[in-house]
Amino acid sequence: MSAATALVADRAELWIGGRWVTSAGAPIPVVNPATEQVVAHVPSATAAEAEAAVTAAVAAWPAWAATPVAERAEFVRKLGDALEGAADDLAAVIATEVGMPRHLALAAQVRVPAEVLRVTATAAAKYPWREPVAAGEVRREPAGVVVAITPWNMPLHQIAAKLGPALVAGCTVVLKPSEVAPLNAYALAELAHEAGIPPGVVNLVTGTGPVAGEALVRDPRVAVVSLTGSVRSGARVAELAAANITRVCLELGGKSANVVLDDAPLDLVVPAAVQQAFFNSGQACNALTRLVVPGNRHDEICERLVETVAALRLGDPFDPAAELGPLISERQRETVRGHVRKALSDGARMLVGGPEAPGDLPVGYYHRPTVFTGVTPDLALAREEVFGPVLAVQAYPDSPGDALAVDLANSTDYGLAAGVWSADPERARAVGTRIRAGQVKINGVRTRDSLDAPFGGYGRSGLGRELGRHGIDEFVEIKSLLG
Known part of the structure; x- marks a missing residue:
């Protein structure tokens, strides 16, 4: 992992199919909220680039879905360990782009998501992938390509809460982080590559919701869209996903x-x-x-x-x-x-x-x-x-x-x-x-x-659950195999 100062830098590329691809999109400024100064830029991906990321995820999915669960879980565990190893640098990135005090971000914004990934890997070993019924068995199988749209407030945690269960379920992922605080996601993409996760299994597309986000959600090849954001954003994602009967998992607001x-x-x-x-x-x-x-x-x-x-x-x-x-x-x-x-x-x-x-x-x-x-x-x-x-x-x-x-x-x-x-x-x-x-x-x-306890809400707080075995549920299809 590079030093923290190297992570807060301009990026012109997207991570698609296991390589950095220069984006044709305009640069989006990343502002340090403590200084009000621009500290970096990231690309505003085009709709075509978002579609290319889905294409890469589609191509990688058959081999990843066929990879044994224990091996998929081990990749996720290694990614959690890699986050932990880079904790000091990542906490500095979070402090710079989100504004949370670094000493607090170290635990809450880095070590917690690292542990989320490890807990998810452990949950995969106990998950009921196959269950007997009277006339055969129930199987839980990978849903397919997942689009993960994550927010700026707890960025690495929300990535981990989606990426970990999707990967152990056998899904490939296109991640679109918030353009407000995207630098940590670049670091995570690099760590995923270093952990040996195969090309195309994890893809990173930065950009705005109306362009990159909507292109991803509209894509008929996507099996699940998992979003954490506002009620307005969740309603828009659900509206777009409905056209293709795409499953959505929405973790929205609260007034707790x-x-x-x-x-x-x-x-x-x-x-x-x-x-x-x-x-x-x-x-x-x-x-x-x-x-x-x-x-x-x-x-x-x-x-x-x-x-x-x-x-x-x-x-x-x-x-x-x-x-x-x-x-x-x-x-x-x-x-x-x-x-x-x-x-x-x-x-x-x-x-x-x-x-x-x-x-x-x-x-x-x-x-x-x-x-x-x-x-x-x-x-x-x-x-x-x-x-x-x-x-x-x-x-x-x-x-x-x-x-x-x-x-x-x-x-x-x-x-x-x-x-x-x-x-x-x-x-x-x-x-x-x-x-x-x-x-x-x-x-x-x-x-x-x-x-390992499920997290999600009633009413306008959303649909579905994250964390533990309940988080894996969001990314599997259930098949009854009778006879």
Whole structure:
């Protein structure tokens, strides 16, 4: 792996069929959100180049599908090890193009995806590729060519969550990362090649959604499209894929509730709730951005929140003391500011933060961590995903507390994640079973604590699941072989 400085550089090529192919597309600037400076360019692939990548994946698929599962899994495991080996350099790349503090990115943005790949390889060994039934057997077979469209906020993790299960399933992949933070994907393509993954099995196409992305999704040779992104993007992908009856897996947005029951230990709850809401400056689809609290503890919780949030340190992503970096772009910061201003005009009460830029950080797309209370279910702040460092506190009456807390938690169209806090874990689990969300975390457990647990959502949060054996399910066809 090259040094980190060499990875933050202009790229004019796409990785297609096991070789770097110079693109005819115009260059897209990659901006460092902490400095507001362009640090690199990548190609805006043409529709023809996207189709060429699918052609390469189609050509590579028969041999890859015929490769024994154990061998496919070993390639995935080796790729995970390669990510781990390049962790320091990759964390620096993430800090540069995403803005997450490097010391935090090292664990969350590199070592977690490395472990996702290894966990997926292990899951492949236990996966029910063949199951007996009364008149024969059920077989799970590779679906075919997969298009993986990944976001900018947790780029390597989302690539790993799609690439690993697709590869162990026997599928070949065309990866289209976000053009906002694509440099890490170039590094991954190089590592996949070094790991010995055969030509055409993994292909990389950078570019915009309306051109490269839509060309990939429209291609009738594609068996599965797996996208992580906004609800709008997911709806567009589903619309385009429907023309060819192409299967889609959509991991979309969230407005997730963190439910505090009346016996919860606040010394643990408040620091964890702040971390769960403001991780990666709130740019996480599963961020717990609504803190649902009992009325009789509301004031104490708010006092603790103000103290904890006010102490958070915003700063340069390469500063070891920084806890929050900038937002990804000027556009994203303006979107978040719009949500804050709307909440103020709607009558929510701001406890700390605000839309103004931090006075000590005049350069960079920084946004102060912000907390509101008085956020009723009808307000936009209670219903719309902000994707920034904004936490909404919602209080429920003390009696009958648990039922009303569940109602409040379920009062959005999303259902990606949730949290429940109680001194009694069984009580917390009982509440968790009633929350309509794909992943409910009890007393501070994190997604990364169980990377074999399925991840995905109800309602507008998407279709399908990622991680572990459930992630492999998305990339297989099921055949009944009778007789």
